[in-house]
Amino acid sequence: MTVKVEHLTGGYGKKPVIKDINFELKNGEIVGLIGLNGAGKSTTIKHMLGLLTPSSGELSISGTNIKDNIEEYRHKLSYIPEAPVIYEELTLQEHIDMTAMAYGIDKNTAMERANPLLKTFRLENELQIFPSHFSKGMKQKVMIICAFIVNPELYIIDEPFLGLDPLGIQSMLDLMVEKKNEGRTVLMSTHILATAERYCDRFIILDEGKIAAFGNLDELREQTGLHGKTLDDIYIHVTRGGQQV
Structure with a gap:
């Protein structure tokens, strides 16, 4: 791919x-x-x-x-936006069902994929709750679950x-590495x-x-001439008008 x-x-x-x-x-x-x-x-x-x-x-x-x-x-592809997009009239379960329908995924398959994610993000008991009432972090977890059930x-x-x-940050990173x-x-x-x-x-x-x-990282160091430097160093150098490729 x-x-x-x-x-x-x-x-x-x-x-x-x-x-x-x-x-x-x-x-x-x-x-x-x-x-x-x-x-x-x-x-x-x-x-x-x-x-x-x-x-x-x-x-x-x-x-x-x-x-x-x-x-x-x-x-x-699937997308996790910076700002969660939640539908006020839908429960968490219905958000999962809607995602499955949009991607042509069987509901049972979607829930098989969703269940470990729900457990990871501690939302397994919130399926009948409206995420519009969740905190921003919990809303973001809904976005993550919906994106990752698509596979x-x-x-x-x-x-x-x-x-x-x-x-939640570490769980998100772990999911990315898994994929x-x-x-x-x-x-x-x-x-x-x-x-x-x-x-x-x-x-x-x-x-x-x-x-x-x-x-x-090694290629960025070579491109900028900043050997042994961190990504932070390279980023600041480039965005301050340093050498570009």
């Missing part, structure tokens, strides 16, 4: 936010998408989700181009740790660079709508 983003240019108006973005994601890796506020991370993600139409460029997952078959393309090829995760307690080991791909946007450095295999550093650096 390969996710390809080729010559992607786009945004919200006539002036592009992202310009000629190119990268490939491989199966069995976690890739960190990092950059300053306004660098283009959310815009890139929205294009990858099909929520924005690019002015130019190609997007594909395992050979399925978003332009050719957007439904098949979308079924190959797609690509997980796109936007700032996954906001609102989560330390146990990586199953050969799935995770693209994670985050500002928590120490965690990204520990868990991500490669990194995309966006700056002013362009890719400033891309690769594993």
Whole structure:
């Protein structure tokens, strides 16, 4: 499985936010998408989700181009947004059922996948509760459960740790590693660079709508000339106008 983003240019108006973005994601890796506020991370993600139409460029997952078959393309990914999207009139059980229906998953299969996740996030006794009454962290856990029952090829995760307690953060990281080991791909946007450095295999550093650096930590060090430095050091160097690739 390969996710390809080729010559992607786009945004919200006539002036592009992202310009000629190119990268490939491989199966069995976690890739960190990092950059300053306004660098283009959310815009890139929205294009990858099909929520924005690019002015130019190609997007594909395992050979399925978003332009050719957007439904098949979308079924190959799931998304955890930065801000939880909860339906006030639906219980937790109904959120799971709705996700299963959207992806064509049998209800029993969905619950088999959901049960260990519900236990991990301590929501197994909350199935008949309306998540609109949950705390932000609990709402985020609902988003995580719904995304992971899909079992797609690509997980796109936007700032996954906001609102989560330390146990929830570790459980989320464990899930990401589990999916990586199953050969799935995770693209994670985050500002928590120490965690990204520990868990991500490669990194995309966006700056002013362009890719400033891309690769594993050793490759980033080589690209920037910052040998032996941390991801934090490299990130600050690049976003302050240091050497770019």
